[in-house]
Amino acid sequence: MSDLQLSGICKSYGSLEVIKGVDLDIKSGEFVVFVGPSGCGKSTLLRMIAGLEEITSGDLTIDGERMNDVDPSKRGIAMVFQSYALYPHMTVRENMGFALRFAGVAKAEIERRVGEAAKILELDPLLDRKPKQLSGGQRQRVAIGRAIVRHPKIFLFDEPLSNLDAELRVHMRIEIARLHKTLATTIVYVTHDQVEAMTLADKIVVMRGGVVEQVGSPLELYDDPANLFVAGFIGSPK
Ligand code: ADP
Numbered sequence: 001m002s003d004l005q006l007s008g009i010c011k012s013y014g015s016l017e018v019i020k021g022v023d024l025d026i027k028s029g030e031f032v033v034f035v036g037p038s039g040c041g042k043s044t045l046l047r048m049i050a051g052l053e054e055i056t057s058g059d060l061t062i063d064g065e066r067m068n069d070v071d072p073s074k075r076g077i078a079m080v081f082q083s084y085a086l087y088p089h090m091t092v093r094e095n096m097g098f099a100l101r102f103a104g105v106a107k108a109e110i111e112r113r114v115g116e117a118a119k120i121l122e123l124d125p126l127l128d129r130k131p132k133q134l135s136g137g138q139r140q141r142v143a144i145g146r147a148i149v150r151h152p153k154i155f156l157f158d159e160p161l162s163n164l165d166a167e168l169r170v171h172m173r174i175e176i177a178r179l180h181k182t183l184a185t186t187i188v189y190v191t192h193d194q195v196e197a198m199t200l201a202d203k204i205v206v207m208r209g210g211v212v213e214q215v216g217s218p219l220e221l222y223d224d225p226a227n228l229f230v231a232g233f234i235g236s237p238k
């Protein structure tokens with residue numbers, strides 16, 4: 001559980017400015033969903049929060065502490081990507097425990113946390129399988145499991161379901177909503193799927209061209225979109 005604040009966040013690649021001053025206040029336990037067209041800067045923003053990308057200017061704070069220069073591993077953040085590369089030669093159990101082993105966590109504690117995550121994600125019967133023996137949805141659950149075992153304060157998801165077929169996406173969406181309830185943790189989630197955004201979010205952030213167009217609950221955006229762009233994106237009849 002953590003408060004996350006973005007204040008005047010900008011990002012440039014050389015002379016190309018891709019994030020142009022983003023201010024955002026995310027409350028502890030909130031499920032915040034970023035939407036916006038391809039290339040508007042959603043992934044770049046997530047990567048800056050995670051510490052995988054340097055912030056050009058502005059302040060990122062977690063629970064009041066400035067994080068701009070804090071090592072990614074010390075931010076209390078775990079990220080789940082669209083392309084969830086599992087280690088093919090490792091079992092599910094080993095895949096989930098790997099980051100902890102790497103960080104020097106004791107073996108018994110790793111086992112405890114992997115067991116706990118497996119229970120939450122209903123992966124118990126699959127712990128000794130290799131990734132190639134799993135379905136797409138099961139693999140994605142393992143990828144989420146790898147994040148859960150780290151006990152992050154904040155989860156970042158970058159289009160985690162976009163590689164799954166429609167039926168599985170619906171199923172996983174329900175699982176992620178359940179996960180948010182179970183862990184009561186802060187989630188920042190990127191998607192281009194409007195239904196995903198409307199059903200998962202406490203708060204939706206609509207982006208375009210590196211700026212935030214509007215922030216609000218799904219109902220607020222639907223009932224009172226700030227402009228035609230937001231209306232078009234959310235699907236409201238303005
Ligand atoms: P989204 O996730 O919303 O589709 P991205 O954050 O991936 O958008 O990209 C935002 C913009 O930044 C795009 O114009 C993209 O081409 C550019 N961009 C992303 N990463 C780099 C990079 N490493 N170098 C240069 N430009 C980049």
Ligand code: MG
Pocket residue numbers: 042043044
């Ligand atoms: Mg992206």
